[in-house]
Amino acid sequence: MATLNAYLLVGAVLFVCGVICMATKRNGIGVLMGVELVLNGANVNFVAFSKFTSLGLDGQVFSLFIIVLAAAEAAVALAIALNFYNNHLTIDVDRGNKLKG
Amino acid sequence: MTETGELLRNLLMTAWLLPLAGFVVEIFFGFGLFSKNPRHSKGAAWCAVGCIGTGFVCSLIALLVWVNKTGGHDTYEADKGVEKGWMSVIADHNHGLHPHGDGEHAEHSEHEDGDKDHAAGGEQGHEAEGDTDSHDDKDAHAKPHNEEASIEGGEWQLASVTAEESEEHSETEDSRSAAEFPTAFSGRLYTLGEFGSLIVSLDYYIDSLTIVMFAMVTLIATCIHLFAIGYMSDELTDDYVDHFAHTSDGKHVHRPGRFYRFFAFLSLFCFSMLGLVLAGNIFQVFVFWELVGICSFLLIGFYTERKSASDAANKAFIMNRVGDFGFLIGLMVLWTYFGTFNFADINDEGQVTGGLFSMISRSTEGEDLGNVRVDEDGAVLITSPEGEVLQDADGNNRTIPYALLVVAGLGVFGGCIGKSAQFPLQTWLPDAMEGPTPVSALVHSATMVAAGVYLTGRFYPMFTAEVLLTIAYIGGITLFVAATIAIVATDIKKVLAYSTISQLGYMMLGLGVFGWAAGLLHLITHAFFKSLMFLCSGSVIHGCHHEQEMPKMGGLLKKMPITAICMLIGVLAIAGCPLFLGLHFSGYHSKDAIVASALAFSEKNPGHFLLFALPLITAGITSFYMFRLWFMTFWGKPRDQHVYDHAHESPWIMCVPLLILAPFAWLCAYGGDQGDLYVMLTKDAPAHIENGVTAVGDGVVLPEIQEMYNQHEAAGLWALTSAGIGFVLAFALYGMNLVNLDEMKKNLGAAHGFLANKWHFDDLYDGLFMRPAHKVAAFCAWVDRTIFDTTLHFLARLMVIIAQWDRIFDEKVVDGFVNLIASATGDFGERLRVFQTGRVRQYVMFIVVGVVILFAVVFSTFPG
């Protein structure tokens, strides 16, 4: 029987993976995938907490919302990525370095 | 306030304020308000003459009133007064002064009327001569017959009034306090500022010294105004060519004449000078002290186009300010410890406030230091007019540390040093000769420079023995140094200037050796003969078309006899020449008195022998250089034919003043220490000069007045011998040309050079003060630029360098302190900008880093 901590560990790993993905991927889509990982890391936590603690259904509801929101956000993010591509003819996020300082 | 007091006040204030009114009118002359062609009009001059002339008449009336009133009462008052401090001093003094006068009380009431008339009449006639000039000799000769009687009588009358006045004063002054200032009138004009118990006001203080000074100043000023109408007449033009001022292309400066302005300044000066004399408190003296200074500045720099003139004006004013700095310190001490500036006690609605002169009481009690009352700690006690020790709110005795009293005295005297061109601040006066000659005559010989002596005399009660000794030495050094320089000076005005310094030194020395009356007598006599000589020199310069160098003159006696004779009278007066029938030249009396005081002093204090030797030797030097001047100018053959050919006697408007002044220069001190003038002056002498001061420890002994009188004969002989030698030498060298002067000059080159360079004082001051001051100034400016602006700026840059940051913020917009913050913050901001890399992946890293850092911070500082 997996314990709460095990789930939490999985969540944390997902979270960290996501962050690392965001920070290292040069491909815009890859970065967005990292975002999904981060969100889902939290999702795992919620579901685990709802199972093991008094949080109850709240956690599961929360995770549902997150999934929906992640979808919406992904849609927007993809649109923006597409726009970026239109302008830069690449999806390499490092090429977007005009704004700085 | 008595009627007499009011009358005197009104008269003197009229004399004082008229020149101010004159100034206001005259200064607007240039606008053509009063005349269609202001540049050609003498209106301003006549306005000025009218003002100062009226002032003179007022002063004269005041003098007569004073003599009359003070002489108009019975002598029993004097007996009453014997019991009272100051009064008794005067009375005793008179007894001591005149052996003949002893026991003659009974006669006085009989003599009363006649004496009074004579005293008044004598003076009146005396002065009236000045105006009319015609009966000069007759009156002068007529006087001696009644001399003895009139002097004694007049003097007794004057003395007797002291107590009488004190009764009359009771309206404003407590009779007791008035008794201490028996013939003095004092009151308030208006208040400048009132701070709790402290009041700063404008007051007036009228005593015999004031009145004598008023008469002297107004008379001389009137004469000089008249003289100046002639002397300055070439300014009456629209195109005045100044031959001494050049433009950069070498041409002479052309400018409109400024006749009216000269007289405006003269009027302003007269106002200031009279205000100084009339002042009733030391603060007010300071006020007018500065005002005469600025008038002197304006008049010295009258030829504004000449660099030398404006330099001299600046020098005069700034050197005076150096002295005034001391004056200011004195004022601060006095103000802090005495809480008043008033000379005399002031009575406000029955409440008598002590004046300075009654706050230091002199007694001969055992515990006292010198003759000043002190407490057990050696601090000087401050007393009320009644002679009781004052107490502060906590019930402690009010005191002033003895040292601070000395500081106060020295400080005030410091002002006198500057104003009277004493060593070490003497160098401005010769330069001041850049001003027109009437200015030199009025401001820089007769009146303003004598103000220092006047103040020293006026403030005498506050000086301690140490201060007096300083005064004496300063005077001694000055009189010798200046006289030696005068030997080699060739500019006729410069000789007179150095002579003035030297004579002022005499006065200071006289005052310093406790010869109060001697010093002030010399002040008056000197004023007359020196102004006369300056006017004569002005006449010579005018006659020789602005030639001032004596080596180019000679033989002018024939061309300008009036000038020459008048000058000779002046020379004889300054040399101290005696004459038959008691018609001694005034300098004889006054210098004799000073030398006698010095002799008495050095007998008491053998260690200070120099104080006798210096004036004695200098008497000879004085005689030498003055006769040198006269011989070089008027005697012998013309040295420069061109100058001689064009020389001419001055017009009547310039000669008349000479003729008016000459008899005064000759005879004003008639009678010496028994003469009218002397007696009148001593009427209000400070109380403690009578008895002298006994030394405490190693201190100096100040001689009694009687001891000085005893030395008169001996001193007179000494001085006469010395002067005689001087005359003989001068006659030999310049009158008969026995020696080749050029040879001598060559042989004595070093000494001559030293003297011709005025003992190198100017160089010394330049190196000591002027250059350092400008250095410091430059330093301050540099500090402002550097310390406050650049250094911090530099630090900001240093910070950048240390940080190895290569994008130095190079905004050129701002520098300095703003730049510090601006560039420091700017640099810092720039460095912060590097974090804003513009790369989104790094941004994400920053989130992580941020969270981790926060995490670390959280759990390192977590309260649990």
Add this chain to the structure above:
Amino acid sequence: MSSTDFLLVAIIFLPSVAAGAIALMDGKAVGTIRGMAFASTVVTFVLTLFLWGAWSGANADSPGDIVLLCEAGWIKSWNIYFRLGVDGISLPLVVLTGLVSMLAAGASWSINKQHKGYFILFLLLETGMMGVFLSLDFFLFFVFWEVMLLPMYFLIGIWGGPRKEYAAIKFFLYTLIGGVLMLIAMLMFYYGSGATTDSFNLIELANAASGSESTLSEFLSPETQVIAFVLLFIGFAIKLPAFPVHTWLPDAHVEAPTPISMILAGVLLKLGGYGIIRIAFPLCPYGAAVAAWWLVGIGVVSIIYGAFAALAQTDFKRLVAYSSVSHMGYVLIGLGVWSIGGDAYTAASRDYWLMGIEGAMFQMVAHGVSSAGMFFMVGVIYDRVHHRDLNKFGGLMGKMPVYSGLAAGLFFAGLGLPGLCGFIGEIFVVLSAWQFNSTLAIVAASGVILTAGYILWALQRVYLGSEYKGPHEEDITPINPREKSIAAVLLVFAIGLGVYPAVVFDMMKDSTANLTETMEQGYENAVPAVAEEEPVEQAQAMNN
């Protein structure tokens, strides 16, 4: 609203109203704009004279108190009120402001671009100045204080000389720093007095500080008073300006156009001194007593430093600017000569301090006249030859005799010549200083030599001499009637104040006497508190 309320409000806001009217005018109607602006300053000046009359009536009833109070609610949630009033300390400065503003408006004919904006800002500035002098609510005071910043920034920055931007921002920066410190001090008083209805009321705060009856139940502890005083003092010292924080002044004065230099020197510097008297002193008597030595010391350094710096300048206007630093040093000395707490302090010492304060106040008024005059005179010649290099003048006495005469008079007033206004303030301050500290007094007195030095030297280089040595000689025309009348008015005031200074002293004497008494009370109130705490601290130290 009573008539006196109206008077006070009108004095403050009339210039603003005029500014509003000008804003609606056509910018090309230069003459009308000038006339309008000048007229409004004249009316304001006349109103200040009416205020004088109203004040003297009210002051007779309650000598020395702040009278003609006018109060209206403003920001009630923060206990901020619109409180105005006048007493003998503010009145002379109000009149001075009216006068200098009027003359500066007259001097503004030389402004040659963007007249409309200039006069709007100018009038707003006058509102700010009047507001500072008349407000009795700390917050209101602060608002007016800071409100002047922006107009001044633009006035210097747009119409100024070559380095105008630098000067403007420097002025802005320094004043803002001072303002921030003052803001913090203001909060200290607000909360220190319990944040109640009267916590911004300067009168009640002063009452509380002096320990007399007050609507405020609590007040700052003595230690806090010291901190508050330091904060306030720095803020005011910047404006004054005092030695280490003076460097904005030369730049601002030099770069500003002539009328603004007149305002700066004539009025703005006085705000610093006024702030100290009106706020820093009565609100922190204990702090003032503790800091007295610093005040005097800084004052002395300012005098000497300013004088030396002036001596070194070659720019005519800069010289005058540094002379302001020097002259305002006397103000600090006069205010600071409070030897309370020392052994030698007696009832008489307070009189000397009173003399110092009144001398300082007089010095502010006198400097307002003389320095405004000096700046104006510099401006007159600058308008003609467009340079200010002292070494390139000379001979103006011959070319512009009337101008030179007037200028000499005004410069002599700056020099401290008796009979002119500069003398009275300086001498009274110096005289009062010896009882405080003789050394400092002597050093301060030595300033008279330096002052004479730099002023005379400048006069010699500019006015005397045989010929004019600089460029644009052909443009040197005689002074015109407008300039002549401005200078003459200033000179008349300089002479009048110098000859009869009692006119100013009479105005302020009751108020300053009140001030010294209450501050003495305040100090004595605070001393037991300090004395009590010390044993406690010692006991704690023992326990530890």
Add this chain to the structure above:
Amino acid sequence: MSIDQLLNTTGRDLSVYFNAELVLSATVVLLLLFRLFSIDRFVPGSFVALVGALVAGGFSVQQVINIEDGTSVVFFAGMLKHDLFTVYFRIFLCLFLILTIALTVLTGIPDSEDSPDFYTLLLGSTIGMMMMASANHLLMLFLGVEMASVPSYVMVGFLKGRKESSEAALKYVVYGAGAAGVMLYGISLIMGVLGTGDMAILGSQLSALGGGLGSPGVMTVALGALLVLAGLAFKLSLVPFHFWAPDAFEGAPAEVAGFLSVASKAGAFALLVRFLLSLTGAETAELMTWFGLGLGLIGILTATYGNLTAYGQTNVKRLFAYSTIAHAGYMVMAVSAFVVLQNSDTATADDVSNSLSSLLFYLAAYLFMNLGAFAVVAMVRNHTFREDLTSLKGVGTQGNWVGICMAICVASLIGIPGTGGFFGKLVVFASVYKAAEVSSFMYVVLAFAGANTVFSLFYYVKILKAMYLEEREPGIQPVQVPTAERLYLALLGVMVIITGILPNQLAVIAKDAGQSILAGIGG
């Protein structure tokens, strides 16, 4: 709770407490429908949006009238909370929305083609912010943030053809998503440990955990809270989560930048206050004080960073972005003071509500001055097609309204008395000073706040200098704005001054709002 009850209450909630949001949502739908049926050719999208915003604003104002003093109502099954605080922000946001729409109409930034989309996004984002202001559950917290953020990502990238715009949008979305993830993770920890997401009881749950501050439970909650705060800090652009802001502002149109700088901050601050209050329980004073001081530190860093970095900027929008960061720093100081005071024994209730109201006041004053500044930037851009400082040169001396409005706004941003910015700063400083009596660290905060006022002078004056002291460069178009724009600018300028010289009413309202939320948590 039965379904009937639920339906009933929901109906009531919708019509009474949620009507403003409802109107805005309806407007969004309407906009989309109009586009669908091409009605937008006859009825401009801006008009529809404006009407919607006005109606929503009207409802919000009506809520003020209806609300009873000091009451708070929980609705939507405890998800949202209705009190004066909420209403205050609703009105604030509606007002701002109206002004923004007006501005976009004047400057014409969305062309008619795109305008329904643009206003849809704008309105959607505003709804999210309103939800942030009324959130009473951690779920709503998250939803609100996301709802406000997601449309704003798009708005930043609205200038489709511009490289900078798309780059800015991408950065914003990535950064925002990352921050959301972090926040979400924090929420999960808090909810997991405390067993609830209801913000009303978080505090009591936390207190009930016991075991002192060192216990793992509390530590975990603290960590969770920290992560949530990091997410909020992203919205507030606090250092070190500010990186998106300058880039996004520079890339976005000035109108959008203005909107983001004010509105999303307002919502986020409301949320921050609510979140921090929710954690306050009987035993949490020490923890919360510590959070408060931490916020103070963040405030120092943020204000200093913003002001210093702004100095070197040449792009006006970027400069104002840093200015926005700096002002967020001041406001966080107010929050910090509020938290410190709220958790101290000595501070009175009045002090606490004053400190909260200082934040609310500052926000209101900031609304006008910052919008004014961005409006000027937008208008100048329309004439010069540039947004750098050089393009502003000489604009002021041309004597038009743009310069005066900008001068007033800049003065207010500096904090010159007579402007709203000054009074805002004063009340913030006052709260910090008051808090310093509790914790002396706040003196440091106060000192930095003061110093930052001075620092900020430099770059603000650069703007004034360019506008007034420098000559217009040749070849740059003069800026002469039409009357409507003048009036708009005049309105903002006047409002800045009114908030400065007659701030009493606003201060009273802000105080009431502050008191209401405090009353809501029962002290």
